[in-house]
Amino acid sequence: MSTMTNAKGKSSQISNYGKKIHPEREVKTVLQQPKRVFISSLIIIFIAIVLNTIGAHFNAQNHFLKNVINNQTSELPITLDEVDSSSKNGYSFLVNNGDNNTDSLPLQEEGNSHQVNFESQKDKSDVNAAEEKVIYSFLATTEQDIDQLSIYEQPCSPTGYRYESSIGSAPETCGITFTDHLLDQDQVNKLRTMAAKYIELFGETTTTNRESLNLQWINLHTLFRKAPKKSLLSDDEYELLINASVAAKSVTSMAFGIPEDRLFFTTVCQFTRYEPVAAFSEFRHIDKVRSPELIVTSILWLSTVDVDFEGGRLEFLNGPGDEKFNPYLIEPKKGRYAAWTSSHENPHGVHELYNGERLALIFAFTANPKFGHSTIESLRTWATLKKPSFYY
Ligand SMILES: O=C(O)CCC(=O)C(=O)O
Ligand SMILES: [Fe+2]
Known part of the structure; x- marks a missing residue:
């Protein structure tokens, strides 16, 4: 502290912090200190005693819990390591109906089955550890050559x-139809090249309202709109699309008893491509719930499972038997066409x-002329208008 003299000659002390302190007050503060120290010490001792007691209690409880857990885990039949290594990525498929050249649908036959082992490339360590077997039934395997139009019938949804x-266009028959001979292999190969090319150029993807994050597609109407400007889509390619669409419509009409002039191509006519760009994300769906205007959905696969890709089988949950949601698979195969009521x-x-x-080419049909086009040519005419009336 230093001493200053003010204008009236009275002196006052100034603390080192420049704060004025009244002398009597300072004396009082100094006198109070031993009492404070004493009370503080008492409080600290009390807190220490309390903490010590609580700590001892928790220790005892922890010890007790540890014992309980140890006793329990030692009685478990498997250890945590074993749980971690049980994989879901290695599948064995029980293939029934392994008959290679079936003319008619090989439904519900017992026996005649073989195991196809499928090993995921995704995680070899998972596969090696895999014990789990998932058993599926197949509507069509890649070994089969479905040389006629086969139909797996289902009662049509009553509602x-x-x-x-109401417009006299309901399907007479519902279910799934398929054939491996919609088009010849040369045409299929050319469509496959187109699918790869146009998806690479213009493919779209979205996380909403689609089967999978892995899906990319290019709608034919989008392609038609882009085509004139960028001199894409040769006459041959266009003709090929028309051939495929005419064949798809005729098969659909025949299989489900819907007259051809009641079937219209929707804007969901598109090339599709699945690639394993993301983890599992497939969801099961009903096409007509997603798009109420649909009557039949159809697909021409342009690649083959276990040749061009692994996984990616199409699963219907209406397999034979009384059980609900019984999986029934179709193996995608280059040139295989399948159509199902929506x-x-x-x-x-x-x-x-x-x-x-x-890769695949999809044709989705509606019976509502407001939402579709009777031919791919008319889809193209609509798409290349300056202002097409709607998109979806
Ligand atoms: O890609 C497939 O095999 C089926 C696609 C599908 O479910 C659909 O287009 O509605
Ligand atoms: Fe679908």
Whole structure:
């Protein structure tokens, strides 16, 4: 502290911090200190005693819990390590109906089955440890050559086709139809090249309202719109699309008893590509719930499972038997065409893709002329208008 003299000659002390302190007050503060120290010490001792007691209690409880856990785990039949290594990525498929050249649908036959081992490339360590076996039934395997039009019939959803019934366009028969001979192999190969090329150039993807994050697609109407400007899509390519669409419509009409002039191509006519760009994300769905205007959904696969990609089988949940949601698989195969009625009789989804590229051409049909086009040519005319009336 230093001493200053003010203008009136009275002196006062100034603390080192420049704060004035009244002398009597300072004396009082100094006198109070021993009492404070004493009370503080008492409080600290009290807190220490309390903490010590609580700590001892927790220690005892921890010890008790540890014993309980140890006793329990030692009685478990498996250890945590074993749980971690039980994989879900290695599948064995029980293939029934392994008959190679079936003319008619090989439904519900017992026996005649073989195991196809499928090893995921995604995680070898998982595969090696895999004990789990998932057993599926197959509607069509890659070894089969479906040389006729096969139909797996299902009762039509009683409420699914109200609108179509009101205009006399409901399907006579519902279910899934398929054939490996919609087009010749040369045409299929050219379509495959187109699919790869146009998806690479213009492919779209989205996380909403689609089967999978892995899915990319290019709608034909988008392609038609881009084509004139960028001199894409040769006459041959266009003709090929028309051939495929005419064949797809004729098969659909025949299989489900819907007259051809009641079937219209929707804007969901598109090339698709699945690639394993993301982890498992498939969801099962009903096409007509997603898009109420649909009556039949169809697909021409342009690649083959276990040749061009692994995983990616199409699963219908309406397999034979009384059980609900009984999986029934179709193996995608280059040139294989499948069409299914779009309502509740056909819940389905695409299995996770592990590697490779799964290409396809989809034609989705509606019976509502407001939402579709009678030919691919008219879809193109609409698409290349300056202002097409709607998109979805
Ligand atoms: O890609 C497939 O195999 C089926 C796709 C699908 O479910 C659909 O387009 O509605
Ligand atoms: Fe679908």
